[in-house]
Amino acid sequence: MKIIILGAGAWGTALAISAASSHRSNPQLIAHQVTLWGRDEALMTSIHNTRSNTRYLPSVTVPDSLKLIGGNKTLADAVQGQDLIIIATPVSGVRGMLQELRQVNVPVAWLSKGFEAPVDTPYGLLVHEIRAQVALNLRAGILSGPSFAQEVARGQPTALVAASEHAEVREALVAAFHSSTLRVYANDDIVGVEVGGAVKNVLAIATGLCDGLQLGLNARAALITRGLAEMTRLGVALGARAETFTGLSGLGDLVLTATGDLSRNRKVGLALAQGKTLAQAVESLGHVAEGVYCARTVVQRAQGLGVEMPISEGVVALLDGKITPLDAVAALMEREPTAELV
Numbered sequence: 001m002k003i004i005i006l007g008a009g010a011w012g013t014a015l016a017i018s019a020a021s022s023h024r025s026n027p028q029l030i031a032h033q034v035t036l037w038g039r040d041e042a043l044m045t046s047i048h049n050t051r052s053n054t055r056y057l058p059s060v061t062v063p064d065s066l067k068l069i070g071g072n073k074t075l076a077d078a079v080q081g082q083d084l085i086i087i088a089t090p091v092s093g094v095r096g097m098l099q100e101l102r103q104v105n106v107p108v109a110w111l112s113k114g115f116e117a118p119v120d121t122p123y124g125l126l127v128h129e130i131r132a133q134v135a136l137n138l139r140a141g142i143l144s145g146p147s148f149a150q151e152v153a154r155g156q157p158t159a160l161v162a163a164s165e166h167a168e169v170r171e172a173l174v175a176a177f178h179s180s181t182l183r184v185y186a187n188d189d190i191v192g193v194e195v196g197g198a199v200k201n202v203l204a205i206a207t208g209l210c211d212g213l214q215l216g217l218n219a220r221a222a223l224i225t226r227g228l229a230e231m232t233r234l235g236v237a238l239g240a241r242a243e244t245f246t247g248l249s250g251l252g253d254l255v256l257t258a259t260g261d262l263s264r265n266r267k268v269g270l271a272l273a274q275g276k277t278l279a280q281a282v283e284s285l286g287h288v289a290e291g292v293y294c295a296r297t298v299v300q301r302a303q304g305l306g307v308e309m310p311i312s313e314g315v316v317a318l319l320d321g322k323i324t325p326l327d328a329v330a331a332l333m334e335r336e337p338t339a340e341l342v
Helices: 010-025 041-050 091-101 127-134 149-153 167-177 190-212 217-237 242-246 248-259 264-273 278-285 290-305 310-319 325-333
Strands: 002-006 033-037 067-069 084-087 108-110 140-144 158-163 182-187
Touching (some): 010 167, 033 041, 041 067, 084 091, 140 248, 190 248, 217 290, 217 310, 242 248, 264 290
Parallel strands (some): 002 084, 033 067
C-alpha cells in the first residue's frame, strides 16, 4: 500500500516511522511504501540529512525506507498515486487540508483531535463536521486512541481505533497500520471517537491541576471518572453511542492523557497549579496543547445542547483567568449533591 502522511510533527512522524517499519518485526507483513510530507522545507531537509526529526522526535531514528517530501512539492502533486492519505496537522489546519483534498478518490483520514474554533457557525466543529462542509463526498475517517508519539515511534505496544462511516476507510486504516506493535480496532461511531479525542484533552488539564495541587489519588480518580461522565453526556447529545466512551478513544485516551507524564495537556494543568500564567505554561511546551484551544468550544457546544460539563467549565474559567486553581477545585466540591448516573 502507498501511504502518505501530511504533516511532520511528532505524531505524523511517529506514525510514518511505524508504518514504514512494520514489516521488520513481522516478515509476513507486506512492506508499505510510506511518504512523509511537510510544508517546512528546512525541517524536511534536516530530517533527510540526519534521519531524525530533531524538532519533534529527537531520540528516534527515521528509517531509510521512509520517503521524505518537502513543501517545494505541492500537496496535489504529493498525493498523486497514493492509496491512503493521512492528515497529521492540528485541528486548526484541517479545514484547509480537506479543501485541497476534496477531489481525491482514495480514503482520507486525520489524526487531529479537538474542536475547531468557530468559523461560520456560533460553535466550533469536530473534524467530521468540517468534512461535511467542505468535502462532503470524501471517503474519510479518523485514527485515534491512547497514544504518545514517542512510544509509537519506538515500537512500544499501542492500540488505536479506526473510525469512519465508510467500511473502506476503516479497512484501509487497519491494513496500513496494524502490526505486531500497533493494534488497530475498527469502529463506525466516528462521532463518539472524535468527542472522546477532543474532550479528554480538556479533562487532562483539570487532572494536571489536581496533581499539581497535590490533592491526592482519590481526587484524581474522582476527576477522571466524573470527567468520563461529562464526555459521555456530550457525545450522546451529539449522536454518539454511549459504549464508545468505555473504549480506546474514550476511557483509554482519557486515562493516558490525564495521567501520563508525556501528556502536554496535563503539563499545562501542572504549570497552572505552580502559579504560572497560561502563556508561560503554553510557551514551556514547545508543542500544541489542543485542550487549551478547544476548551471554550467544548463548553460552548455543551451549553448549546443543554449538557452539564462542570469540570470543563472550570477549566475554561481557569484558562480565562477568572478563577484561581484553588477556586476551581472549591467550585467543584461545593456543587449540589446529585445521583451518580446523571
